[in-house]
Amino acid sequence: MGSPxxxxxxxxxxxxxxxxxxxxxxxIVHRATMRVIDGLHRLRAAEARGQDKIAVRFFDGDEADAFVLAVESNITHGLPLSMADRKQAAGRIIVSHAQWSDRMIASVTGIAPGTVADIRRKVSAGTAVEGSRIGQDGRVRPINGAEGRRLAGELIAENPDLSLRQIARAAGISPETARDVRNRMRRGEEPLSKPRGKARTRHEGRPAGPRGGFGSNTAPARTPIEDRIAAVDRLKADPALRFSETGRTLLRLLNIHMLTAEEWEEIIDNVPPHCSGIVATLARECAGIWGEIAVRVDHQMAEIV
Structure with missing residues (x-):
């Protein structure tokens, strides 16, 4: 299995x-091999304290999954893995879990999906990969999204009343991709995206107006999700936050907001109509609370400076 x-x-x-x-x-110990998956530093600390026992949780999966758990555990708590550790772990997981998407592996290793894609290209040495991959949401999607977009276009043409979630599930694409296909067809365009050689803006293909996609150009510019996740990871590694109850509470609150645009879209699309008003009100109130926190933390920092 080996350490990450x-x-x-x-x-x-x-x-x-x-x-x-x-x-x-x-x-955490791998039952089959009795190797420590997570907590080797704790084990050595217990020995240094003179303890002859330490609490154990057993893991019953195979060694490849045990390594994934080791990486994931060391990303979320304890002594953080270095960037070199994370990249090497990503390369190993790409080999052992080739069916996982770049975003899925990124969520485990704590690096950006684009970085995982670069590592995958080096690992595969230019070998063409076909078939599907399992996404972070557990769904299987085709590596070549063109076929999924084509199928989504046919489904929309046959039944325009299908929900984005139904289209996405049937075509094996994300809800955000299904939205893009539907918007293109409404404008009389082809379901497929424009070729990569052509320049396109970040939000091209999304409808204008108040019902734009999550993170559309009707909303203030946001930091890319990869950068936000990296920022939260840095905060998780800060002892001043990790070792205080209020710090851990703050980290938990920040972590639950680290969702991709696709994940937010799925949440929004599946809010029951009879709950929409309450959800919208609570969302606005929570946004207001976070806005006030931002103002007060900025003010504290200005006073320190």
Whole structure:
């Protein structure tokens, strides 16, 4: 199985855990091989404390899945993996879980989907890949989206009243892609995207007006999701937040907002009509609270400076 850490154990981190007063959380052990999946530093800290026992949770999957769990666990807590560790782990997961999408592997390794795509190209050495991949939402989608778009166009032409979710499921594409196909057909265009050689704007193909897609040009510009996730990961690694109850609460609140545009679209499209008013009101109130937090945190920073 092997550790995702290129440099191995960190003695300073072991020492910091050993002298801390807090009890050590359970480690995760691969039952079949009895190797530590997550918590080797905690195990060494327990030994340094003179303990002869430590709480354990067992994992019963195969070694490839055990490695994935090791990577994912070290992304969400503990001593963060370095960028080199994450990239090497991504390359290994691409080989063992070739059916996973770039976004799926990115969510496990904590790097951007574009970086995963670059690593995949190097690993595959230019070999053409066909078939489908499993996305972060657990759905199987074709690698070549052209066929999915073509099928979505046929479905929309036959039954214009189908929901985006129904179209996406039947065509094996994302709800956002289904929306783009529908919008193109409404404008009398072909369902397929424009060739890559042609320049296109980030939100081209989305309808104008208040009902634009999530993150459309009717909304303020947003930081790319990959950059937001990376920012939250940096905050997770900060001891000032990780080791305080209010800090952990803040990290949990920030983490639940790290959804892609496609995931937000699916949530929005599946809000029951009779709940729309309440959901919209609560969304606006939550946005107002976050806006006030932003103003007050900015003000605190200005006072410090």
């Amino acid at each position: 850490r290129i440099s191995g154990e960190d003695p300073e981190h072991v020492e910091a855990l050993a002298v801390a007063q807090a009890p050590l959380p359970p480690i």
